[in-house]
Amino acid sequence: MVAFKGVCTKPFWRAVSAEFLATLIFVLLSLGSTISWPASEGSASPVNLVLISLCFGLSIATMVQCFGHISGGHLNPAVTVAMVVTRKLSLAKATFYLSAQCLGAIAGAGILYLVTPSSVRGGLGVNSNITVGHALVVETVITFELIFTVFATCDPKRTDQNGSAGLAIGLSVAIGHFFAVPYTGASMNPARSFGPAVITNSWDNHWVRSVHLCHHLSQSLIFDITLLCTRVSFTCHKCKCNCLNHILRKLMSLTLTQMGMDNTKLLSSSRGARPLVACFYFDGHYVYNW
Secondary structure (H helix, E strand, C coil): CHHHCCCCCHHHHHHHHHHHHHHHHHHHHHHHCCCCCCHHHCCCCCCCHHHHHHHHHHHHHHHHHHHHHHHCCCCCHHHHHHHHHCCCCCHHHHHHHHHHHHHHHHHHHHHHHHHCCHHHCCCCCCCCCCCHHHHHHHHHHHHHHHHHHHHHHCCCCCCCCCCCHHHHHHHHHHHHHHHHHHHHCCCCCHHHHHHHHHHHCCCCCHHHHHHHHHHHHHHHHHHHHHHHHHHHHHHHHHHCCCHHHHHHHHHHHHHHHHCCCCCHHHHHCHHHHHHHHHHHCCCCHHHHHC
16 A cells, blocks of 8 residues: 555654654653752752743754654654645554654653652643633644644745754744643643653543644644645746646645545646546635635
8 A cells, every 4th residue: 555655664663763762752851840849859949830841842842853854853643643634644654653652652751750759740630720621722722833833844845944943843832831831731742641641540631632633634734725825826827827726736636645546647637637626626615715
């Protein structure tokens, strides 16, 4: 099958291993910053919002910089799902990525649990002063901000970037934590919540961190279609072709690729493309009324 192409290669398994190790390190270091050590034991200060936010953000930035050239530096099931939806990663490979991320999170949380005294171990859950619905909205907003940053900074067709993509992604994580820690603890990452939940067997309101994963489908498509329409408009302006047909061909290519079909022959000739355009005409028309 096309989706499994490259799964048995050494570079792919290096990428899976990188996702495991990077997520392990991220969960271990970032969750370690949330531990509230008593002042009487000589700690510099109690845990605070700045410490947590910067530790999470800088951990992500560092891991993306270290492992990005191997696996892409996802470290987050939300990012992996978004990559699948936008055809940047096959579903089969994503399955291994997701498994590695969850196992890495469990391992990182387990190590932290072992080295931390029981008297200072923290807990999981949302703020008791807000509703679960509010928590879901907060998690959706901050994860959207993260996914949008990932796609914007890692777009290979952008020529206006001179900075570090890893740093930009890390800062987006820090921003999300500055805002959301008082509300939900700022998950932004299903694996980061899943690992500690498994180790501590604490599942209260865990679905909030998992259900909003489905929103990443629409989030990634929003950014992808936004870029698609921008690039298509520029392309059509240069070649003076029909913008409607051009966008529909792009959307069909995305759909066929997700289905595991070879769309090269289907879309390479007008004979094969015109019947498909007719069939998909109304399915893709919502793009223009969005």
